[in-house]
Amino acid sequence: MVEDERLKSLNDKPANADGAYVLYWMQASMRTRYNHALSEAIARAEKLEKPVVVGFGVMDDYPEANARHYAFMLQGLADVAANLKDKGIRFVLRHGHPADVALELAKDACLVICDRGYTAHQKAWRDTVGEKAGVQAIQVESDIVVPVETASDKLESAARTIRRKINDRRDDFIQEMRIPSPSKSSLTLGGLEGLDASDWEGVLDRLKLDRAVKPVSDFTGGEEAGQRLLNTFIDDNLADYADRRSVPHDGAASRLSPYLHFGSLSPVEIALKCKNAIAPQSEGLRSFLEEMIVRRELSINFVNYCPDYDKYSGAVPDWAQTTLKAHRPDDRPHIYTREEMEAADTHDDIWNAAMTEMVERGYLNNHVRMYWVKRIMDWTNTPEYAHETALYLNNKYFLDGRDPNSFSNIAWAFGRHDRPFQERAVIGKVRPFTDAALKRRFDVKAYVTRVRDGDLFS
Ligand SMILES: Cc1cc2nc3c(=O)[nH]c(=O)nc-3n(C[C@H](O)[C@H](O)[C@H](O)COP(=O)(O)OP(=O)(O)OC[C@H]3O[C@@H](n4cnc5c(N)ncnc54)[C@H](O)[C@@H]3O)c2cc1C
CATH class of the missing domain: 1.10.579.10 (DNA Cyclobutane Dipyrimidine Photolyase, subunit A, domain 3)
Incomplete structure (x- = not known):
């Protein structure tokens, strides 16, 4: 179940019961596990007795992105496509502006569900989709433990001013989530052509982008690689995290930040797995959750409430x-x-x-x-x-x-x-x-x- 505090209507239009599918327009939460937006899309589709389609718009000139970022992201989308297919859900990857791709796919949809990134351009795209889609549009906040407005309604000045607000509500949101396969498959629906997401190198080749910064070999994108790294971190380093997280070589830091950034891993799932793996009073657990929840969500508070966060x-x-x-x-x-x-x-x-x-x-x-x-x-x-x-x-x-x-x-x-x-x-x-x-x-x-x-x- 998705907590109400994660949901926000982006318009006041009704759902169209005659639509062909429920659309989940994916942008920030590029994964199929612990994805509250995907879960909400499936729940609403079940009520309407419709299938779910997941759409993603990949653009040439995403702000400040280069081949390194795109390669990691496209590796992740290949995982998303394969894992959705296993659930009978069609993943439609189209070349174009994300909001345009969402609006195109929304024409045949009963309603649109989207996830939530916090930067200014991500917010502007969601506003456009909410305004221009002909059907109901709902945002589901899925890449945070305590939803940003639940934690605080203002710009916080320091970790010490937000810590209690987050920690008091934290466990309400660290909840297990199983995402079922929908009753109706969308795999054979027509009119949903797109790029072949399983061929991430082919997609990368056809994009016009800055290729001066090369992809890295040390990190492979996607939820499968992210899950492996998470498990290794929990087994090998969580207990020592407090003592050895500052050591760059052979240290105990998780290296999960790229997976959190691209939404390949959910902070809720990471927190839950860590909590289940180690004694609650462990200093490693306390220290890791301070960084991964309090510090990370302080940053989200900053970007959410400070309009000129990049200047x-x-x-x-x-x-x-x-x-x-x-x-x-x-x-x-x-x-x-x-x-x-x-x-x-x-x-x-x-x-x-x-x-x-x-x-x-x-x-x-x-x-x-x-x-x-x-x-x-x-x-x-x-x-x-x-x-x-x-x-x-x-x-x-x-x-x-x-x-x-x-x-x-x-x-x-x-x-x-x-x-x-x-x-x-x-x-x-x-x-x-x-x-x-x-x-x-x-x-x-x-x-x-x-x-x-x-x-x-x-
Ligand atoms: C100058 C500077 C620039 C930074 N730039 C980025 C950036 O571009 N992207 C980025 O994700 N982080 C950034 N950080 C924060 C932090 O350094 C990285 O999140 C962390 O080093 C990532 O490695 P890890 O996943 O192994 O961290 P771990 O130590 O394993 O921490 C686990 C998670 O906690 C969160 N976290 C850890 N440290 C911080 C912190 N100081 N603030 C907020 N969240 C934190 C991250 O999500 C991280 O993945 C920056 C820090 C500094 C001082």
Whole structure:
């Protein structure tokens, strides 16, 4: 059953009982397990005695996406198509603007169900579909544990202000979900032509997109690979997560962020499996759920309630803008161009290793990300340019980039969700973060060596 708080009407039109199917327009929750939108579509289809069709629009120029992101996504959609087929549900993958594809498929639908991403363009597309579809349209929030407006009705200033609100409701939403096969199959319905989702490389080849950033071999997209990684994490690392999550090589971080970003895994399922696997008082479990629920959902709160979440003027709090402005004229011992940074060509071996790992692997451990972003602040002429550069590199190379976590964590480096510290050159009262913070947690030289030798990527 899908909790009422996950549902929102996108228009006040009625369902059309004469439609051929219930349409689930998939965009954010690219999976067939623990997908509340899919579950709701099937439940409504059963009542109407209709089949379910799942539609997905793949566009050429998705904001800030390149071949790396597209490959991971299309690998995931191949899983979605196969798993839906097993349930007797037709997956229609069409080349086009997502909202246009949804509206086209909505013409023959009884009603439209969609999932919920939080960035501005995802919201705008849903608004378009709600407004222009001729039938009822309902949004189902499926990529979060506590629905964002249930947790809080305002922009929260820090983890400490949202933690209790989330944790008080958390267990109401960490509920088991089994998604049945619908009574009526849609596999033989006519008029539903589309691309062959099982041939993800073929689909990738025909798209017009930025191919400069190559797909990575270290992560394979999709819910099957995501499930395997989740099981390995639970078996091998969950118990040690609190102690070893900051170690980038042989550490205990889950590496689940790309799967969460593309909706291949549900945070509800991850939380449930972790809770079922280990004693409730385990420090590893507490620490992991703090990151995967509280911190992640704080980021979603930020993107949901801060209209300019992707701009320096909106993302950086006033106190931090004031102090960074006061220190704008300070001397910077090193200044690097964006190109020099991208080429990992700085005097700093740790930073170069981080940038190399990011370019080659599309992933970094959280503490290394903190160090990486703070140096960009030191090495650019203005805080505005530092913010723009960090976001640009983050979203270009990380598989989990372009996520609410991307915008909120880059903003964190500039004071968001944080407090003032003792004043220093260049960064003013914004939190410092030096290599000493890394050296306390792991063997930095070993990390640099392993990145240089390509030995980290296993
Ligand atoms: C400068 C900077 C940039 C970042 N950019 C991104 C980004 O583009 N996309 C992204 O998903 N995360 C980003 N993060 C947050 C965090 O670093 C990653 O989510 C985490 O490293 C992903 O690795 P993991 O899945 O192994 O994490 P784990 O340590 O295993 O954590 C499990 C999950 O908890 C969540 N989580 C962990 N740390 C954070 C955090 N600090 N804030 C919010 N949620 C968190 C993530 O969903 C993560 O997958 C950034 C952090 C910093 C400091």
